[in-house]
Every structure is written in C-alpha cells, then in structure tokens.
Amino acid sequence: MPFYKTNFRFAEFTGLDDKSSQFVPSIKHLKALSKELELAVNNETAKSSGKIIEKAEASIGMQQRNVSLLADELESTVIEMEEKYKEFIREMEEHKITISYKQEEKWW
Numbered sequence: 001m002p003f004y005k006t007n008f009r010f011a012e013f014t015g016l017d018d019k020s021s022q023f024v025p026s027i028k029h030l031k032a033l034s035k036e037l038e039l040a041v042n043n044e045t046a047k048s049s050g051k052i053i054e055k056a057e058a059s060i061g062m063q064q065r066n067v068s069l070l071a072d073e074l075e076s077t078v079i080e081m082e083e084k085y086k087e088f089i090r091e092m093e094e095h096k097i098t099i100s101y102k103q104e105e106k107w108w
Helices: 020-045 051-093
Strands: 003-009 094-100
Touching: 020 051, 051 094
Parallel strands: none
Antiparallel strands: 003 094
C-alpha cells in the first residue's frame, strides 16, 4: 500500500511569543524601585540613631533583599515559561502527516 509523508504547517499562531520582553523590564523596574526605596530610607535616617531606626533599616534592608530575590526568580521563570510556550506552539503549528491510500485500477 503506497503512502505519502509530509509536514503540514497550520496557520501561524500569534500568542504570547516574546511577552517576556514586556514582563522582564517591569520586574527589573520593581527591583530598582525597591533598592531606591531602601537607599532613600537609609539617607533619611543616616543622621538619626536608636533602636527603632536600626530595626526599621534592618527590616527595610531585609525586605529589599527579599524583593530582589523574588524578582530574580520571577524573571528567570518568565523567560523559561516563554521558551516552553514557544516549543509547545511550534509543535502545535507543524505536524508530520502520513497518508496511506489504496490505488485502484481504473475501470474505464
């Protein structure tokens, strides 16, 4: 029985491709704002002292580090998910097709 093999590309799907290029700058901006806030608080409290000031600075420093770690993880996750999504879409767009057919003799 003869068969025919081909790759068929379905219509181009435009979805979330390159969306990480929009998310990543926002994540980096969030990280920068967090650092900027920490620096602003440190500058404002530089001439002050006391247990409350020290605790506030320590707390803000810890929060800034947490935001920074979270932003780094979020950035890498967004990029990884974009790659997985692109791979999934590529698989959906193109399929290998095998068509088996039976040739019959013409009766005329």
